[in-house]
Amino acid sequence: MDFARLRETRSKALPDWVLIGFAVLASVIAIQIVTGVWQLTVAYAGALLVFAVALHNATRRAPREAEATLAPPDWSVTVAAIERPDVATVITERSGRVVCANGRYGEWFGFYNTPPELALDEDSQEILREAEREAWRSGEATVGPLVGTSGRWHAVLRRAGRGQNHLVWELAPVEMVDLGARVVRQLDDKLGRALGIAGIQAVAVSAKGEILGSNGEFARRAAGEIPANIVGREFVEYLTADDYDRIYYAREGTSGEDLRLVHMPISDPDVIAGGEGQPPVLFLILEGGLHAGNSAALPEIESLLALLPLGLAMTDRDGRFLFANKAFRRAAGLETLGEIPPFPSDLVVREDKGALADSIRRHAAGTPSSGALPIRLHASPEEPVTLSLAGVRGLGDAAVLLSLKDTTEETRLKRQVAQATKMQAVGQLAGGVAHDFNNVLTAIIGYCDLMLLRHAPGDSDYDDIQQIKANSNRAASLTRQLLAFSRQQTLRPQVLQLPDVISEVSALLKRLIGEKIKLEVKHDRALGAVRADPSQLEQVIVNLAVNARDAMLSKGEAGTLTISTQKITPREVRALKNEILPPGNYTALIVEDTGEGIPSDKLGKIFEPFYTTKETGKGTGLGLSTVYGIVKQSDGFIFCDSEPGEGARFSVYLPVHVQMAGEVVAEPKKEVEPRAAFGGTGRILLVEDEDTVRAVAERALVRQGYKVTVASDGEEGLEIVRAGADFDLVISDVVMPTMDGPAMAREIRKLKPELPVLFMSGYAEEQLRREIDIASMYFLPKPFSVAQIGEKVVSVLGATRE
Incomplete structure (x- = not known):
């Protein structure tokens, strides 16, 4: 019998609610029979009825609510869309949690590793963190190369998703050009055959001494085989030497022709310096009997040298240039010239001409050898460079190989x-x-x-x-x-608009620059807000304006001072091609004058402290260094462009502040009424190692009505508290011998946990708060006046007694 069909027939004949009704009725009858109390039976039946109605309503509402609710994102579709064999892609939320990644990301970095904490070195991780911040701020960022344990990577970050709450990371490997493999292929192709026709054997050897590849001429002479059969064999097993260090092929012995070996690395020297292993070497083997007029292989040699990133050139026996690749021209400062000069000595300063010419002549006429010579090029006479020389034979007119490394970037x-x-x-x-x-x-x-x-x-x-x-x-x-130059001054940053700051200081600027100089103020539209200390920004503007005034007055005629603000987008930053300024959104403050300008030899020193171009006694040399310190401490950048006789242009780039919810842009400053007279009562412990400062502070506080106990160092102050003395406030210097102020304060807090501490110091408050982690800590900067210390004590005691 088909039991499934029977059950189906019964379910159609008797609906589920009928079966449930029979079960409920049976349970009600059972309750009445067992208890005999009809009130209990009625209550039980009513409760079952209410429960059934509620369950029915809930089951009818659930499908409608499920339909009304948006379905969660189907990340499997996204994974299928981002699956690529050559790019690792991962999607993260604002919290940094990975929500989706393709298979290549898991293979290269691991699914549980969240960017930017990937298998990269510390510098690359920091670069990736900055790119992440830039992507959240401007919508996209591109960085690279990033150095990892298994290669180099190029990263592109984009903000995406509903509400722009996701970040898409794409990391692609940077393809490294394997020059060694390229040269090996060339040896097995036309270049190798051309060298063989000229009677030159060529072989590429790894750093371990194993043969990577060779031309047919080397394989025939050295082993009597085809080139493929000698790959992986030791190079030295094919050579031998006599008592005079002359080199021969091992299979020919000393009865054969003696050989001359010219070798050169075939890898980027920067990779060598980076510690990634020694490069492979290309050996050109020349027989001693070859005559100098054989030049059939020289064009092929030139094409080979042109591939290498090393600065290489060749000269003939008379010292004339035969060839120089692009790397050599760039290193010698000849990249823009169509032709190289006749002799290498034309590249160097007059003092080095004779030594270089003698060295080339010696390597061209003598036995094959190599050496190095320090020289100074015309293009950069202040920086000596090293020129390597090697005498060669069998390459026709070529007699000396020159090597010069491009050290411009270094x-x-x-x-x-x-x-x-x-x-x-x-x-x-x-x-x-x-x-x-x-x-x-x-x-x-x-x-x-x-x-x-x-x-x-x-x-x-x-x-x-x-x-x-x-x-x-x-x-x-x-x-x-x-302190501003050393970036140790206390900043009180606010979110503000640059035009408001300029408006506040414009009246002062007009008085400072005088009537002869015209002040022009221009503002761009849609400027982004910046986060900085308004008083420090005013000092930046005033210092730049005063310098511009002095430059224009020294010219002996009236001028124009222009202060403008500009909106700078990431595209405009990239157009500037400034390696120091990272792409991003900036608000620029530009101060221009029509003065005499700044000489090019002094332009790089203007931000140094105590450096001034003014007459003795007319400048401290701290104005621009102060500006530099304030701008850098505000996370900004400052640059100066000037041409002699055409004025100077100072550009300050401040990053646009991304305003958070509830954050308010600062209003322009208002006049503050003078504070009323101060005074008070209380017991104060004053700890200061400088006698004169301690005496002044004590007299000032006593005049205000405080009872003051003094100590000359931290240990003495701690002993006074341990002796049982009771105080309302401790005033202490920070830097003291034996026991400094913070150490004393921590020990006092163990005895008096609620006792407030007022530190006075010549260092910046911001720096001290980073180094001193103490609750209820207050700060009074030095130098201070009698009135200032009295007002500060009143405010501290008032705050602690509330």
Whole structure:
């Protein structure tokens, strides 16, 4: 019997709800029989009825809700779309989680490795992180090459998806040209046959000494076989030497012709320097009996040398150029010339001409040998380079092979590293000098304030004291410039628009530049907001304007100062072809003048501290270095373009700030009413190793009504607290001998966890907060006046007592 058909027939005859109804009725009857309480039976039946109705409604609503809900993305379709054999593709969310990847990504990097944390070196990972930030910011980014453990990669990142909440990463391998394999193929082709016709045997040998390939002439003479049969064999097993170090083929012995071996590497020298192994070598084997007039192979040799990235050239016995490849022309500074000069000595400075000519003549006339000679080229006389020479035989007119490496990029990088190292060292020195100088200025300004409390305006000493204080404040501004150059000043960045900052400072600029100079202000449309300290940006504008004013006045005639803002897109950045400025969205501040310009030999030094082109006594040399420090600390870039007699153009590029939800653009500054007089009561522990600073701070606080206990170092201050003394506030210097301020504060917090600490230091607040992780920490920059320390203590005690 077909039981399946029977069940189907019964299910059609009796619907499911009928069967469920019989089951419910049976359970109600059973409850009544067992309990005999009809109220309980009725309650049970009602509960079952309510449950059945609710279940029925839920089952009817679920399909409709499922239809109304959007189906989740089908990533299998996406995987099929991005599956490519030559590109690794992965899709990530904003959180960085991988949501989809093709098979090639899993094979090369592993499905569980999320970009940018891939199998790359540290520099490449950092480049990839910056590209990720750029892609989220501007929509796309392209970087490469990225160096990994298994090769080099080129990456393209694009933002995509609904709401632009996904990032598509495409990583393609960078194809490396295998020059060794190319030369091996050439030896088995026309080049090898041409060399063989000229009687030259050629063989490519790996760094291990194994034969990679050869022309037919070498295989016939050395082994009596075809070239394919000797691949992988040791090169030296085909050679032998006599007591005079003359070389012969092993199968011919010393009865055969002695050989001359010319060898050259056939790989990029930059790859060698990068530590990726020694390159293969091409050996040209010449017989001693070949006559000098055999030049049939020279064109083929030239075509071979043209393939190599090494700077190679050939000369005849008289020292005249026969050939020079592009790499040699580029290294010698002749890339733009149609023809090379007659002699190699024409490339070098006058002092090196004789030595180079003698060396070429010696290698051309003597036995085959090689050597190196330091020379200075006309194209870059300040940078000595090394010219390698090798005497050759059997190549017709060719007698000397010259090798010159293009060191232009290497020299540029060396200069940049040296300049960066120098600027960093000077910055550290400037920061240290500013810190020590601030201690001295704190004492001078403080004592001036105390003396002014005893002298009224009109006293004979009042004006003198005010003059001392004014000069001290001027010195304090110099220390702030030193801290700005060393990028150690405290910044309070805000999201702002550059036109607002320029508008705030324009009235001051008109007074500074005077009536002879015309001020023009131009603004671009749709400028992006930037995140920077408005007061520091004002200082940048003022410093650039003052420098422009001095340049125009020194010219002896009126001029025009133009301040403009521009919107810079990633496409415009790429059009600039500036290797330092990464692609992105920027808001540019451009300051132009019509002065006398900056000489080209001084243009690279203008941002160095204490460097000035002004007359002695008319400039500190800190204006542009301060501008440089502020711009770099604001994550910006600054460049100067100038031609003598045509003025100067300073361009400041600040990255456009991507505004987050709830973030507000800063409003223009408003005038602030002066604060009222201050004063207060409380017990203060003052810890300072400088006697004069400690004395000034103590007298200032005592005059305000505070009870002050002093200590000369951190250990003494800690012992006072351990002895049981109770304080409302600890004021401490940061840098002190034996035990510094932060170490003392941490030990005091173990005894008094809620005790606030006010640090005073000549270093920047931002730097100190990165290095000191202490709760309820406040900061007072040096130098400070009597009024400033009093106001700060009032604000700290007021905040802690609320």
